[in-house]
Structures are given as structure tokens and as C-alpha cells.
Amino acid sequence: MQKIITDHFPELDQLSETNKKMLEDGIQIMKAPAGTVMFSEGSECRGYVMLLEGNVRVQKTSEDGREIVLYRVEEGESCIMTTTCLISDEEYGAEGIAETDITVATVPPATFNHLLGNSVKFRNFVFEVYAKRMSMLMMLVEEVVFKKLDRRLAQLLLDRKDAQFEITHQDIALELGSVREVVSRQLKVFERQGLIKLGRGLIEVHDRSGLQAAAD
Amino acid sequence: MQKIITDHFPELDQLSETNKKMLEDGIQIMKAPAGTVMFSEGSECRGYVMLLEGNVRVQKTSEDGREIVLYRVEEGESCIMTTTCLISDEEYGAEGIAETDITVATVPPATFNHLLGNSVKFRNFVFEVYAKRMSMLMMLVEEVVFKKLDRRLAQLLLDRKDAQFEITHQDIALELGSVREVVSRQLKVFERQGLIKLGRGLIEVHDRSGLQAAAD
DNA sequence: TTTCTTATGTGACTTCCGTCACTTATTTTC
């Protein structure tokens, strides 16, 4: 038996052998290059999508072209957007874009429904992804409403665990739903405070605890 | 057989007789007065909660006391917050408060799980509530990030379908995650434009299409 | 009626943040 799914989704290793087999046998593996639009307003979907490799950015775009990232689907997670349109016919206006080259496993609707009905574990897995997204979205609302940009920016820098990473000010702005100039200025402030060091398309984090203080 | 649930949740009338009976027999009906805190940070729950009468406001409070309403659970809907903590153990930091006197039906965990496994209709019902909340939260993020307060305020006034209704400026501010003074000022602008008429704790909508224009 | 409480009106000020308009570096590409 293949072990594609359980290799990437350890939680699902607890499924019964029958259910695991059904899942592994039913899935269809697909690869897509970075930049692929996985879903956008009014797209349809043909199965339950689980992300094996890479990550997908889910974002909203405003009328005047500004963007904000709602959340990211990481390796080992499933895409609730496609789940949603699989189960209900709720409309949504978000866009999903592969940030890296990705590999996804698609579970056919019939298999998905069968597993939902027959496996408590699988059901819980699906629900947990939903629950997690809900919490994240609620946190996002809170941050966006109550927190100033400097704090959100500091948090964003901390969320990248690495001591240095490549990103443009423009991309940070899109991520936060702001504009480049504001981000550039605030980054410069952090640099003058010795928290980070700026390069072209590159940020080095020098003082994590200082950034943490700025985020709180 | 009782028909408490199906009277309030028409979608669930399509369940098989067996499942309907199980649902109706298992539920426990409870009433609570307006103002009751249904859940808050770190509260536990003992079942799947369905709202028969009244409505519950779900909100987030910031460190400095400002609030924003995330969404409302209306009559005929279920509370995904309690569902979430029933299924996963995801932490959440939102608070649910009864805005009116309410009547809720609580489905015991065992019944809930049984129905999830045995009824596609019931499962879809549960998922659809989730999907709906997700969309609403995503829309809220979009509004909060990209829309100015005047537009959100106009929309709030339109969302109250009535030509006049009782609400204080303070409550509107909490609803939008803003402060009273800002709301008062903008309401005055609308009044000067002839769109509304202000009274003490009262707003009369005079020109819905004008408000609609202000919201777009 | 008087007094309290709650709701609203407003001016003055500040700060954050988005917009515009350029400039100055780096890289790429021809």
C-alpha cells in the first residue's frame, strides 16, 4: 500500500487500515509550479485537496488593488476553501496562490464523503482544519482592528523563524494590507533601532527580543 | 414525536425519521436571559448548541477595552464556537453574549457524533454553518482593512432593516471596533445630508438609497 | 423638582497611514 497521505499527514495514520487503503487508493496526485492560482472567485473544485508539499497563500484583493493575506495552507494541511465548496455552495471571494512549487493530493468527493461518514478520526481531522482557520481569522480581525502597523510588522518579521530571509517591502505591504512606503519607513525605524538590517530584497533579524517588545 | 428542532431548523426536516427522532429525543432545551455570557475565553461546553430563539453576539475585546463584533448567531443557526471546542480542542478568544432572551437546544456529544457519522444531511448542515462563518469572517477582514468607517457605518445602518431602531452611538462604536466620538461625528454628517434623523438612543433612516450610495 | 445618570455634540490636537513625486541604488538584460 502507498503511504503518500500518512507520510505527510501523521494524524491520519490512526485511521483504520480499510479507511487508509481507501484514502491512499483514491487520491490523485498533482503537481503545480509556484504562482499557480489554485482557486479564485467562482472557481469550482472536484475533490478534497490536501497539500503534500509547498504552501498556498490565501488572500483578498480590494477594489483598488491592495491585498491582504488571510492565511497560508502549509504542508500537511487541507484546503478548507475547496472543502467548503465541496460540501456547501457557499460563495467566497478569496484567491489561493501557490507560493512555491506544490504537490497536492485530491480525494474524490465519493471517497471524501464515505470517510466523513465512516471515520471519526478523519472527520475530526477535517473539522480541526476548519477550527484552526476560524481561530486564525478571528485573530486576524483582532490584529487588523486594534493593532498598529508597527506591531503587526514586527510580528511578521518574528514569524519568519530565520535570522535572515528574502522578501521585498512591497510583498510585506501586500501581506499586511498596507502600502510599500509605510512598510519601508517602519522597517527603517527598526533598522535604526538596531533590530534588523536591511538589504535589497533581504532582511536580517539581529534582535529578536527587541522585535518581540515592539510587537507587544 | 416532538418537532422542536425541525420547527426552527427547516433544513433538518429532511433527516430520516430515525435520525430526527434521535435528535429530538436527545436534545435538552434551555433558556437564558439577555446578557448571559454563553461562552468566553477558556470555557468548556457539553454539547452541540443550536439556537431556537433569540440571537447571540460573538465579539473580541482588545487589551484596552475596545470591542468588535465578529458575527451574530441567529435563530435557526448553530454555534460553531461550541462545535469547535466539542470536536477539537482549539483555543479561541472570543466571547458570546446573548443579546436577547434566548432558547437553545443542546445536542449531547454522543448524539452529535452519531448523527455526523450517519446523516449526510446533518453533516452538511454542520459544515454549512462553518462555511458561512468563514465567508463572513473573510468579508469582515476585507471590510476592516480596506473600507473607511463611514462606509462601514452606512452599511451597519442599512443592515438594520427597520426604518427606525434603538441603538446608542457607543454600541455602534463597539460593533465596528471604533470609538463613540468618531461614530457620533459621522452620524451627524449623515444627518446633515438628510439620510437619517438622530434622537437619543434612536436612529431613523430616511433615505436608504442615499445610505446605500454612502456604503458603496 | 432636584439630582443623577446616561447619551450626545463638538472643538482642538495628534498620530497613523496612505498618496504623490522623485531620487538613488542594485540587478538584469541586451
Added chain:
DNA sequence: GAAAATAAGTGACGGAAGTCACATAAGAAA
């Protein structure tokens, strides 16, 4: 290596919205 594209730095400005400080005003309670 010159030209073009991309990234970043910055000053100037304006408007939106939060803060502070009172002034009314309308009900409720005593």
C-alpha cells in the same frame, strides 16, 4: 557596459480616526 527594470529611501501633504476635555441635553430616580 549601457539601458532597462526592480527595489528601496524620503520629503511633503492630506485625511481619517483616535484622544482629551468639556458642554449640553434628555430621561430616570429620589
